[in-house]
Amino acid sequence: MLTLNNVEVMYNRVILVLKGMSMVIPEGKIVALLGSNGAGKTTTLKAISGLLKSEDGEVTDGYIELYGERIEGKDAEEIVKKGIFQCMEGRRVFEHLTVEENLIVGAHTRKDRHNIKADLQKVYHYFPKLHMLRHRQAGYLSGGEQQMLAIGRGMMAKPKILLLDEPSLGIAPLLVKEIFSIIKRINEEEGTTILVVEQNANIALSIAHYGYIMENGRIVMDGPVERLLENEDVKEFYLGMSEKGRKNYREVKSYKRRKRWL
Amino acid sequence: MAFFLQMLVTGIVVGSVYALVALGFVLIYKSSDAINFAQGEFLLIGTYVCLTLVASYNVPFIAALLLALAFSALLGWSVEKVVLRPFIGKPVISMIMATIGLSSVLAGIVHIIWGHETRVYPPVFSEKPLQFGEVIIAPVYAWSFVIVMIWLVIFTLFFKYSRFGIAMRATADDQQAALSMGISVKTIFAIAWAIAAIVSAVGGVLLGNINGVNSSLSLIGLKVLPVAILGGLDSIPGAIIGGILIGIIESMTGGYLDPLVGGGLKEVIPFVILVIILMVKPYGLFGKKEIERV
Numbered sequence A: 001m002l003t004l005n006n007v008e009v010m011y012n013r014v015i016l017v018l019k020g021m022s023m024v025i026p027e028g029k030i031v032a033l034l035g036s037n038g039a040g041k042t043t044t045l046k047a048i049s050g051l052l053k054s055e056d057g058e059v060t061d062g063y064i065e066l067y068g069e070r071i072e073g074k075d076a077e078e079i080v081k082k083g084i085f086q087c088m089e090g091r092r093v094f095e096h097l098t099v100e101e102n103l104i105v106g107a108h109t110r111k112d113r114h115n116i117k118a119d120l121q122k123v124y125h126y127f128p129k130l131h132m133l134r135h136r137q138a139g140y141l142s143g144g145e146q147q148m149l150a151i152g153r154g155m156m157a158k159p160k161i162l163l164l165d166e167p168s169l170g171i172a173p174l175l176v177k178e179i180f181s182i183i184k185r186i187n188e189e190e191g192t193t194i195l196v197v198e199q200n201a202n203i204a205l206s207i208a209h210y211g212y213i214m215e216n217g218r219i220v221m222d223g224p225v226e227r228l229l230e231n232e233d234v235k236e237f238y239l240g241m242s243e244k245g246r247k248n249y250r251e252v253k254s255y256k257r258r259k260r261w262l
Numbered sequence B: 001m002a003f004f005l006q007m008l009v010t011g012i013v014v015g016s017v018y019a020l021v022a023l024g025f026v027l028i029y030k031s032s033d034a035i036n037f038a039q040g041e042f043l044l045i046g047t048y049v050c051l052t053l054v055a056s057y058n059v060p061f062i063a064a065l066l067l068a069l070a071f072s073a074l075l076g077w078s079v080e081k082v083v084l085r086p087f088i089g090k091p092v093i094s095m096i097m098a099t100i101g102l103s104s105v106l107a108g109i110v111h112i113i114w115g116h117e118t119r120v121y122p123p124v125f126s127e128k129p130l131q132f133g134e135v136i137i138a139p140v141y142a143w144s145f146v147i148v149m150i151w152l153v154i155f156t157l158f159f160k161y162s163r164f165g166i167a168m169r170a171t172a173d174d175q176q177a178a179l180s181m182g183i184s185v186k187t188i189f190a191i192a193w194a195i196a197a198i199v200s201a202v203g204g205v206l207l208g209n210i211n212g213v214n215s216s217l218s219l220i221g222l223k224v225l226p227v228a229i230l231g232g233l234d235s236i237p238g239a240i241i242g243g244i245l246i247g248i249i250e251s252m253t254g255g256y257l258d259p260l261v262g263g264g265l266k267e268v269i270p271f272v273i274l275v276i277i278l279m280v281k282p283y284g285l286f287g288k289k290e291i292e293r294v
Helices: A041-049 A076-081 A099-106 A113-126 A128-132 A143-156 A173-190 A201-207 A225-230 A232-237 A249-254 B002-032 B039-057 B061-087 B092-114 B139-161 B163-173 B175-180 B185-211 B215-231 B236-261 B265-280
Strands: A002-011 A015-025 A030-035 A057-066 A084-087 A161-165 A193-198 A210-215 A218-224 B130-132 B135-137
Touching (some): A015 A041, A015 A218, A030 A041, A030 A173, A030 A201, A041 A057, A041 A076, A041 A084, A041 A161, A041 A193, A076 A084, A076 B175, A099 A113, A099 A143, A113 A143, A113 A173, A128 A143, A143 A161, A143 A173, A173 A193, A218 A225, A225 A232, B002 B039, B002 B135, B002 B163, B002 B185, B002 B215, B039 B061, B039 B092, B039 B185, B039 B215, B061 B185, B092 B215, B135 B139, B139 B163, B139 B185, B139 B236, B163 B185, B175 B185, B215 B265, B236 B265
Parallel strands (some): A030 A193, A030 A210, A084 A161, A161 A193
Antiparallel strands (some): A002 A015, A002 A057, A210 A218
């Protein structure tokens, strides 16, 4: 449903960040986009959601299509209305608003205002904790709770595609598991297509159907998750495993496998 | 005692008008981090439009007030679109300079259209003073207080429950995140300016009814700036409490100290208080504290 074809993104008219990025996100699936720091993952999401503009970035080549309609270069509000919602990196909840107000803001572009009450209940159903905290100022929530709020806020917009930027960032491992299992449920029960960007490849691949691996502004590898998990390079560089299982620190230092895709 | 109460009541009424106008500063500061130095001119234009409708065209006061407010909303909206839109994303200081320029231009226009002699509203409220125990209140004061309170309640409800009110607070919190919610930040700015112009116009009409209208009324804009800073520039409750506080202090100074020094102290006191408060509490009385999770 969402296609990126040969997309180039430049910041400030000089810094080329995406260098011919192509990917396809099929309807109803969870797609994981993996890669190291500075690979261009967040930029890819922002190119899709139209948030590049406020950072002086623009798509200079290639195109982004949603159901065959070009959406690159459109304003963020228009793209949200078309059904793409990005949960930004670092949660970015509205700190001085209550939990419930945060959720209501998420539904800002919705035309069917009378369904909002019911959808609030739905979010509380997925995240019972938010219901308990609904009158609390969002700034005082813990990191995990804020991440739940950020995802719940995304659900309130009823998007067709939810873009999640590093939902595991700075959150306790146990909570990360919980949050990812909820993401999987949202995908299965609501039919929301999800594109999740992660550094934590293990957890992302545990729920995704399809994976893309990004380096230096382009995709270097992609495939169904089962195939990626079997790939030696992925195991070595993204999952921290080798043929012998988990490596110890000394071996990592003395031996470095060459990346085959470069 | 009666004199004290009299001063207190006057202070509260004038202060509540300050509070309303200060709300305009707060809104614009919250949405765009800029300070609008043209606030006083908004106030002046609002009150002149209302006065012209009442005095020259014999429009009933309430209708004239509403028309003046509609005109002000339009004025604020278009000023944002034409003058300030190009400054989005530019340093805040250039936006502030633009509002200073704007204030001169608007002041000039007012001067051309309405001249500079003091004009008075035809008596709108009854002249018969209301008596509460020892305190005597002119109806215009009582009505002003009621009207301000109505507006404050309207705005409180607007920010607490309406879609755009909540969106405005969200934008004030985190502009980029608001953008990612599909909130049009441009629309939010325009609404903030429209509301700022409306509250100024209400304040202007009320003060005009109390004191008469001439171009020096725009100085209220400057006088209200300490009110907004006192309350903490980004706090709506702060603006309201700060307004009433400054109103009372001003009225008390006028009543008790001015006769001793031969007048004029009343005009200075708000600024003296401002400096003292800022030395002790740099964010103002109710300024937003950054929430930091540790």
